[in-house]
């Protein structure tokens with residue numbers, strides 16, 4: 001039995017001498033090496049078979065709200081145009097739900113401000129930096145109370161839209177244990193911020209799911225649109241009210257960065273004839289839970305063999321710490337990882353764990369991905385994302401060095417900050433990768449579909465070239 005190289009860990013004999021111990025440890029190390037080599041060979045074979053079939057597996061990773069699903073939408077818009085068009089009608093309800101969720105969120109803030117309840121203001125100085133008036137609360141008056149009453153029917157529309165989107169959309173309340181990286185055991189949740197954001201288990205169910213043909217749901221959809229149209233002026237009055245805006249600032253809710261895209265455009269959206277544009281679809285937010293798989297057919301354009309279409313299997317995961325353990329099984333056979341680091345989040349904390357800075361979380365995650373032996377041969381592509389929001393944040397005078405002291409006295413401007421983070425992440429990759437690998441880093445704003453299209457074409461060419469070379473298909 002002792003000579004069996006696969007019996008890696010043998011029980012030590014009770015009277016083991018030092019030389020026997022040394023010999024046993026060596027045998028175990030040799031056996032482990034052989035086992036690792038076999039695993040590696042199996043992986044290489046599988047990868048070669050996939051490439052021979054011209055198939056690649058691509059995983060989108062990053063913390064919650066880093067832009068993974070938005071990147072996936074850009075991919076689908078570019079390379080799966082037919083299904084993108086077929087789903088366009090389904091997105092109308094998602095955009096309506098985004099609008100209503102934002103308005104209800106604002107109403108909740110007003111209610112809390114008026115009654116002096118709700119989540120306490122954060123007591124660190126960062127929450128006070130946005131507005132000089134933050135220490136003198138603005139009067140919310142009867143006008144606001146009236147708006148609250150007039151907008152109450154939106155709660156019914158929210159319920160109807162939920163029905164229309166089907167079982168795919170439910171409120172999200174983190175309750176599972178947390179793990180910073182997919183490689184560690186989850187720990188119990190400290191005290192999660194209560195959020196009732198909606199999520200999808202399956203986008204295709206939410207967007208299509210056959211609901212369109214159900215007359216009851218169709219009637220719901222029509223009456224939702226009518227209520228939305230009736231509430232349009234009040235929603236606009238609420239959103240543009242200076243006292244409301246200041247209340248949002250006091251509570252550090254930068255809704256203008258996300259919801260603003262839709263709330264500034266109510267004239268177009270709250271109409272009977274509204275059709276979601278490409279930009280609307282890319283911007284519409286539904287938190288991802290579980291893992292979504294999408295197939296794309298992508299032409300390489302330079303293969304010498306007849307058919308130059310590749311199948312790209314894209315996997316979009318939920319980025320919250322409660323969901324990271326679920327990523328691990330996908331690492332075995334992944335050819336490419338696109339990792340999103342939202343650089344604008346340097347002064348924010350994770351929803352699911354308010355003790356953790358979001359940039360720090362991204363850095364920990366990136367380090368763990370780079371150092372994983374499972375991913376030694378996986379091509380890593382990094383997006384330094386949300387550069388538009390970074391620019392806006394810096395304009396408001398928020399300083400990176402307050403949250404990242406190592407940035408020191410470098411200029412508090414977009415270009416130097418992005419350069420600094422690029423070098424920092426590149427260095428982490430270099431130091432922690434088990435074997436040297438090429439670094440692919442892009443500066444992105446994935447809500448900008450034109451710029452992102454160029455990035456995706458560049459990625460397509462780089463990924464295909466690398467895989468054509470490694471699989472000898474050129």
Ligand SMILES: Nc1nc2c(ncn2[C@@H]2O[C@H](COP(=O)(O)OP(=O)(O)OP(=O)(O)O)[C@@H](O)[C@H]2O)c(=O)[nH]1
Pocket residue numbers: 062063064065066067068069070071257258282283284285286287288289317318319320385386387388389444445446447448
């Ligand atoms: N302004 C701006 N918004 C962005 C950018 N990237 C993503 N967003 C927005 O950020 C929010 C989160 O984006 P998602 O793509 O849903 O994030 P995710 O990584 O899939 O998040 P989870 O599903 O929770 O893991 C959405 O409202 C997006 O529209 C960006 O570059 N700029």
Ligand SMILES: [Mg+2]
Pocket residue numbers: 068069070286287288316317318
């Ligand atoms: Mg997502």
